[in-house]
Amino acid sequence: MTPEQLIELAKEAMTHAYVPYSGYKVGAALLCADGSVYLGCNIENAAYGPTNCAERTAFFKAVYDGHRSFTAIAVVGGKDGVITGAFPPCGVCRQVMREFVHDEFMIYMGGADGYTAMTMAELLPAGFKASEHMAL
Numbered sequence: 001m002t003p004e005q006l007i008e009l010a011k012e013a014m015t016h017a018y019v020p021y022s023g024y025k026v027g028a029a030l031l032c033a034d035g036s037v038y039l040g041c042n043i044e045n046a047a048y049g050p051t052n053c054a055e056r057t058a059f060f061k062a063v064y065d066g067h068r069s070f071t072a073i074a075v076v077g078g079k080d081g082v083i084t085g086a087f088p089p090c091g092v093c094r095q096v097m098r099e100f101v102h103d104e105f106m107i108y109m110g111g112a113d114g115y116t117a118m119t120m121a122e123l124l125p126a127g128f129k130a131s132e133h134m135a136l
């Protein structure tokens, strides 16, 4: 699976977005270590706060199905589904990713022209990790 293929799947996921309030459609495609891919979209809510981002939808679907090992995620988004700049995952989604991935997990942020690639360690430096910060 190439980054470009993962971005194409994220674009497909974006068409599932439920965004009656912002009109901002986001799609994510999460590549698991076994090669399976989980798609997610943002799902908004009239109370705003309960809104779930596309990245977390993808992660929660995969984790529910038993996946615990991940390789990469592609994310795209834009007002009315029109992709302009590279899409940076929000802070909450970065922390949710951090729970399950290694430092070299790749995040591909799709833009109008290609994508920007960053590792988990770059996207969330000095992040809070159970394995390092909690006596489990």
Ligand code: THU
Pocket (backbone or CB within 6 Å): 019, 022, 024, 026, 041, 042, 043, 044, 051, 052, 053, 054, 055, 088, 089, 090, 093
């Ligand atoms: N959103 C995502 O789906 N992922 C992010 O990482 C940031 C924001 C969604 C939430 C909301 O539905 C819309 O984008 C505008 O904030």
